[in-house]
Amino acid sequence: MDDAPPELLDLPSGQALVSWRRSSRARRVSLRIDPRFGAVVVTLPPRASRGAGMALLVDHAGWVSDRLAALPDALPFVDGALVPIRDIPHRIVHRPGARGGAWIEGQEIHVAGEAAFVSRRVHDLLRVLARRQLGEHVARKAALLGCEVARLTVRDTSSRWGSCAPNGGLSFSWRLVMAPDAVQDYVAAHEVAHLRHMNHGSRFWALVDRLTPNAETAKDWLHEHGARLLRVG
Incomplete structure (x- = not known):
């Protein structure tokens, strides 16, 4: 998948930052908003042209403009912030x-x-804190299940707060360090539960509920405030 820097393009509704991605797994041209950069991401299947992406952008220019305008203000790491x-x-x-x-x-x-x-x-400081805090949550959840975590990493992701690899490695967004402890607890429980169930079936969700009392409130918090976290830094 290509990962080029966003470019500023003129759309019928005004200028917008646009990032282009090509994915071997994509079956159709699609659009999504990346709050980190305040950009719209155009994903193209292997054989789709840039022209097909531009056509979709033009057709949905109003949606793009509205979604970008609704993003929280960016919060850079500067003195006084x-x-x-x-x-x-x-x-x-x-x-x-x-x-x-x-x-x-x-x-x-x-x-x-x-x-x-x-x-x-x-x-760098927040990444270290994130790994420490999430590591503590993960260790407690894994101990309850008698599971071992192959590896724990923190990354800067825009579409997932956490993930579980088939080899048992867990990865989290460092930005969770900014979320309430109950939210961190839920995301850790969610990924540890995947060590037992690599799906989102009923047994998986039942296990999540065993591991944390915070699932519903945490999901609501991330839905309401997640974009704000992605605008920090």
Whole structure:
């Protein structure tokens, strides 16, 4: 699948950032919104032309414009920004004369070094925290089932909060570090349950309910606030 940077295109409803993806699994041309970049993603099957994608974009220009306009404002990692950790706002404090990368003091994220390093260092810190927090949730859930997790990784994904590989490896979006603890608990339970059931059948959901009391409220929270998390950083 191609992964080119978004390009700015003129559509009947105005300009929009557009990313092009080619997928061997796609059966038709499709559109989706990527909140991370504030862009519309056009997915093309192997033999579909760019022209087919442009035709779909033009036909759905109003939908694209409305969806992009509805996205939450982007929140870059800069001095003074309020970044949620477990849904608690933490203010970024740039300390150019300090050393030590980035660390948390109370409800502040302190960042040492030059201003150009602030974004990367906050990002790195949150990835470490995400792996630690989600790892704790996963360890508890796996222990309840007597399962072993082959590997746990954190990534920057736009369509899934977590995934389970056939070899037992689990992967999560680092952005879950910004979600409430109950949401992290649910996503961890969801992926650990896949170690037993690699589907979304009734036995899978029954196991999720055994592993966490937070499934319904967490799904509602992610539906309402997930796009906001994807606009951070």
